[in-house]
Amino acid sequence: MPGLLPIDTLLIVACAWLAIGAAGLVAPRNTRFIARTLFPLGALVGIVAGLVALGSLGSPAQTAVLAIGLPDLPFHLRLDNLSAVFVLLLGIVSAGISIYAAGYFRHPGQGGQGTAPGVLCVEYHLFLASMLMVLLADDAYAFMVAWETMALSSFFLVTTDHRHAAIRQAGYLYLLIAHVGAIAILLSFGVMTGGVGGSGDYTFAGMRAQELSPFWGSVAFLLALFGFGAKAGLLPVHVWLPEAHPAAPSPVSALMSGVMLKTAIYGLLRVSFDLVGMTLWWWGVVALAIGLLTALFGVFYATVQSDMKRLLAYSSIENIGLIAVGIGLTLIFHAYAMEALAALALTAVLYHCLAHAGFKSLLFLCTGSVLHATKERSLGKLGGLIGPMPWVAWLALAGVIAGAGLPPLSGFVSEWLLLQGFLFSPGLPHPWLNMVVPVAAAIVALVAALAGFAMVKFYGIIFLGQMREPALKDAHDAGPWERLGLVWLGGLTLLLGVLPGTIILRIDAATQQLLGKGLADRVAENGWWMLAPISPERASYEPLLFLAFIVATLLFGRWLVRRLYHGRVRRSPAWDCGYHFQGPRAQDTAEGFSQPIRRIFEPMFRMERHFPTLRDKEPYYSVKVEDHFWYWLYLPVARAAAWVSTLITHLQGGRIAVYLMYSFVTLILLLLVARP
Amino acid sequence: MTFSLSGFLGQLFAIVLALALAPLLTGWVNQCRAWLQNRGAPPLLQPYYMLHKLFHKDVVLAHGASSLFRAAPFVIFGCMVLACAIIPSLSTDLPFAPAADALALVGVFGLARVFIALAGMDIGTSFGTLGGRREMLVGFLAEPALLIVIFTVALIVQSTSVATIVETLAHRDFIIYPSLAFAGVAFTMVSLAENARVPVDNPATHLELTMIHEAMILEYSGRHLALIEWAASLKLYAYSCLGLALFFPWGIAERDNFLALLAAIPLLLLKLGIGGFLLALIETINAKMRIFRAPEFLGTAFLLAVLGMLVKLLLENRV
Amino acid sequence: MNAVIPLSAQLINLFASVILLLAFAMLAQRRVLKLIDLFALQGFTLFLSTLVVAVKTGQSHLYYSAALTLTLKAFLLPWILHRLVRRLHVKGEVEPLINIPTTMLIGIALVMISFNVALPISELSSSIARGTLGIALAVVMLAFLMMITRRKAVTQVVGFLSMENGLFLAATSATYGMPMVVELGIALDVLVGVIILGVFFFQIRDQFDSLDIHHMERLKDN
């Protein structure tokens, strides 16, 4: 349609999502209609959103003002390049998830437990629409409305199966932390309007126009870091994430981990680079430090999990940590006006957002298929699923390789860019920063390697080896819709992996918008197939060649071997060391696999272990790994609040004489004290 | 970047040379080790015989083996060939070199490691998973150490492209970089671990409790085993070449310098020969560690690498 | 101030003082029936002072007010309360929560506070009895205190009504009475309130077997 601006199209997209959701209420129990008609429609709408965003990248920002909102503050919307990158992410990734969901919600009693499919459909599409609005919002009110609607709809999605107390608690924790975070964000906006005596203009344009002192700028940044960090899962407000992701149905986990966490990153970028209007170098250090801690923490805990979705959730924490590291690095470079390098780091951030959205959604969806096929979430009861579920298994492999940050898939590109960024940090004009920051690269490297460990554990224990439970033999592969969704995301992961140049050329508009400088020139100079952000002599990466080489060697080698020798295969039992009772139980359990990590990094974990003794009639071994933060932070806070409450409830002691006395004393005090 | 014919031929030659030389290097190390340990040495060409024999044999697959198990040897082999293709052994004029810089090289090794660990877990025997777990344990410690070694060098050279590193280092006046010394020690330790050598692993053992590499490939046979063994040789070759490129880059031919290329071949053989002997020496005078000493060993390597980087930043940035 | 204080003002001040005194007496009184009698006496004094104001200012509605006070506060309400106490067999003793001397001391302090608070306002007053506002405030405060320190429902109600007396004193003496419609409304409210309370007493006794308010301490949060 000519004359229809991208922002209008996106508004129509949001409305379409809402309409699709509402259509779910027409026949709330008609699973077939909802799954086969509405969810694919939602996917289609998502693709439209993605394409529109892709098309609008590089064009000037568009704004719109809606007739709704507060009387003095109607909804302001704005589609600029930063938003467009994230809308692209939202549209493309959610399309895959929606397609998958069309197949996932097919079973009555599965996925839709407790909540009618129609209601689920409403919540799901409301969630999508609110995320889109978060990305488009251009004033604090619209942003907060969209932000909290997003939290709310995802909360309902998380508690879809609300019959389990654990799921309810997870939902509660999630919404509570989201709310606390939202409060911090609101405060941050307030500070950015100038606080006391400020303009009080809550449009983003007003915030941009506001000149803040360094102190208040820092306050705004730290509040935003806390608020968005609470949504993204940064330490120490990460605790909801490993609870909520496993509790939610898999498409929802995928959407939350893949897309929703990125909206928090979007918000942080929006505030730090666009709204607050200044950058101090130590902000970067704070973000970097928190990011490193988060990444380390996330990956450590990911390796020791025994629940597949919890493992992925902790892995998300790790990835968000890496993204925060990237943001920190960008801030540091930006503060010293080293814009080319800041652009490098920021590209790494944006790229990792895209990459993580793709592969983590893919992995969560794979766990969904596994869950469907086996009704099992515990790693200790899975195994050998590559046999019955080859589609899921091979696509999961793509996700795992990307998740481990290995070439030639998507996760590697961003880690590579990030490390390249670190290589330049010794050039920082600050005496100790230029020494300390490169060391952070060592931690990033450690995190990446540990992520590999976690991913191998995840994949090996679920899909490889022997089946640990006999019931797994009946597992079936994913249905056509689910496959389509998985293939979509798998393809995305591959594309992001092998075409970094092309993609960076597109998303560079956002970098240029935020920093005034981008990588596009360099990338365009060296050709679309090559990624050389500075110059090919300095560093280069050609994933397409890389992949082609390995595939060619693989095929050529196979052809040659068959040609020169033969292709004969014989089957026999596995070698049993002469011990005939080797069953599936001889394999490593999930706990066993991560035992070295637990042993090496023991102080990081809070463990409760039970060892069998000789006298046990039914000997067993168990280990429970808990988060230190519960005991260091959350329980003390909860206890303090409870203590205050107990203290205060004494005021309501039931005696009317005492109540009268309150009134009496208040009156007398006011009479004596209150003077104008 | 132009794809000159000479460059392409040089690249092809480097790959063929790697494929050919790698088993020889393994044989040489084995022979040296036998000499040092006072036992009769196998023939120098023993690895070739073995590969030939294995390729001839039927593949015996366990019942539970999946398609991943069968694909893994090819992937691993492909990764190692790629690694050898981009590490300058003779010449820095390698058209494939921009495909992956030193960081991506670490990624290639990581990819191979993930596949071999997964393949080890695939059959579902106790050894396979044990091997996979230990391999990943070694990997997550060795990989960052290697990365930091490369980082240190890259900081000196201001590039992560291996070819540029070699060119720059070879052209520089001889300056003693203390950081390079640290990095070199760390690199050696990492190489030992990565190539399943004593003191972290013992390539010659099949004693169950100490195996790492062998535990994973226990179920492989025939051409699959041949490819994996060949890939292991290639890995050793690649690491050796990488070490040479990073720390002894002299003699590697540069672009469009045909004569130097000819001179580079004997020089490479000489350097590899010395390197192989030293490796055998290290393996002889050390004893295999307990598996839980390995993290300490690699932790030390990691620490040395970071220390090297710090030294670079502290001392040499001022220069 | 050398000006001769007019008789009416002297009378009003006198009656106000008597009301204050009666408030103290009520605070010290231990027996329920005596308390009601004192309340009736307070009402009667209030009637007298209202009458004086009415005569002095000649406002007709103050006469109605005075009549209303007489019937309601001096006769009707005490009568209702008397009946209630007898019908409900309330024990004669009133057990205070705080002992009487302490209550009195607090009462003295309250009077001082009230006077202190009312002093700047009294000086602005153009009416003949400028001091009465402070006294009225003190009566309100003392009634408040009585409500706090007594544990019988009936005594709390008497305290409540005594507080209304204080208010009424303020309304008539200090301001020469509120508009008629308001006063009627106030009177109606008080009457209805007492009737409702009367019904309440029976229900409370039915449910708790006592009019002791410490039975009614079960709704609480701690």
Added chain:
Amino acid sequence: MDLFILMLAIPLVSGALLTVAGERAWAPNLNVLASLGTFLAAAGLTVEIVANGPRFAFGEQFFIDSLNVFFVALTAFVGLTTSIFSGPYMANEAAHGRLTKPRLRLYKSMYQFFMFTMLAALTTNNLGLLWVMMEAATLTTVLLVSLYRTPASLEAAWKYFILCGVGIAQALFGTILLYFAAERVLGHSGTALLWTHLVEVKGQLEPAIMVLAFIFLLVGYGTKVGLAPLHNWLPDAHAEGPTPVSAVLSGLLLNVALYAILRVKVLADGAIPDNFAGNLMMGFGLFTLLLAAFFLSRQKDVKRMFAYSSIEHMGLITFAFGMGGAVANFAGLLHMTMHSLTKSAIFFAVGHATQKTGTQIMADIRGLMKINPLIGWGLMLGTLAILGMPPFGVFASEFMILTHAMKHHAWATPILLLALGVAFAAIFGKVQPMVFGETEAKRLPHAPAITPVFVHLGLVLMLGLWIPPYLTRWFHEAARMLG
């Protein structure tokens, strides 16, 4: 016929009628019908005032301007929906044997009288009459609270009566002082208590008297608003009375009391310098908010908890009006509307839920979503709305209050946010398990009236996203009048 007189006459007459004939079969319908009539009259009156501006009635004794017509419309509306809700609710209570026919009659007649007193209190121009009507409202609601005649309800009613009686006595003293001050300016005439006259001379009122008067009025009416530490009657009365009564207490009576304070504040602001009244209200508001928030987490009874939530919101509104200025007043009025609508919707849902499960103890209520999805969703959405979750309108007003506070009273912001956060944690943590989970339920003899719940929530949702321009104008007008 004059709509205003009609509006006051309908509840008065139907109240009297119901006192006599409240046991007839058509009585519940009459109750709804009368409320509908009141609402229609109020709506018509609103249209009239919005179109023609303020007007007097009964001489100058009654005065309707855009400020109180807003409260009138709200009161009549919630009165109507509550009467719709209370039909099946009370029938169910009677079916369970908790209420006898005479009590039902008492309920209906008192309900209408209560509506009358509130509407009269809102529209009167005479501050003395305002006091009389407030006292009368107390008396009617005391009877409503004690309707069950259980020990607990009697105790609650007793506390309510005594505490509010004493409170309102203080308000009377304040009114007398106000009269005393006004008399010096306006002379000893009947006009000295008429707000319209007072407001014209507010600058001449003696500050020293006005300070005292305002303190007494604030403490007095504040008791009824539920300002801490004068709030103690409120949770008891809400928890032990019938649920429709809790709904109107929370949704309407507190508003009316606050309205009284607002009227007086306008005068005090004119007379006393340095924003004395505003500061006092801000202090009370914050204290109340904080205290109520911490009370919430210890509650076991669902109605009691929402009563504390009402206290909390009254604190917030008081704070907003205390800040003063067009934006804050607007936000305060908006928040009052939102709170009334939302809280009464919650009480409707809670009422049905407690009837279905037979208990008010939250730990024993589970799985409302399964018992009746509409009640479950109603309670869930209502709770989220009252907690200030967008896109519901409570958030809109809280947003405005918070942003205004950030701009002008930054020191208060952390306290506000702390309280809101604590309240969120407490309430949501308790409601969520009630709504979710598994349970057994019994059937009720009379189908519950769900419509009011969703009508209210729909309005709240709409106002969160879009406030109609005429409503905005009207609110602005009212906010301007508050200064």
